[in-house]
Amino acid sequence: MTFNIGNQNAANINNVGRDQHITGGQTGIVVTSEQALQALAELRAGVKATRLDPVASIAAEKELRDIEADMSRPEPDRTRIAPKVERLTRVLLAAGSLASAGSALVGPLGMLAHWLGALGAPILDLLPALL
Template sequence: MPARSTRIHGTRGTHGTFTATQTFDFAVELEATLRRLGMHRAADDAAAVQRELAQPQPDREQISARLTRIAQAATAVAGAATAVHGPLAALAQWLGALGAPVLGLLG
């Protein structure tokens, strides 16, 4: 995956610079963590995020919808929120304003 870089300016203080490799790595970490936790549907969503991130122009709305579902599932399972918080929050921040619902669920 090429290391193209994206500068994010969003709401709620969400901003940062991420390379395509970093965002993809966050999604890989998220999927692996979810699979270890036995959250296979959420892990499938994380795998779909990886596929979308591999596209030249990732569909941020689609990624946002998937991350929102992952956040809802993770917060519903005791302990899972802690395990996935870091990579999930990082991916939501990468989305900028579209990641706000995910960040809101994470608190």
């Protein structure tokens, strides 16, 4: 027997040739482009409200501008955006902002990381367990 499976878009896809047993459930998070843009706007507001030192502020602003430019394209290239979001996360982490600002920064960063899919995994690994 042959299965021809075309494009698949879902949080979880299981193509199983025989038995499959899932224990503990299976979940997935799907973030739309509109939700990702909203998260970016929230992230910008959160960064603006956070008191960063001048060096971190300049670095964060550069990454935010670059992410916004890439996300405003008709078809955003997630492979270009992911490293920028990761760099921004590292800047905020080093400045102590993720711990002090809490969900104001962690929530939008998590949303962007989920929108990036597998490319967002390194970003999620950097975030405090506030998601």
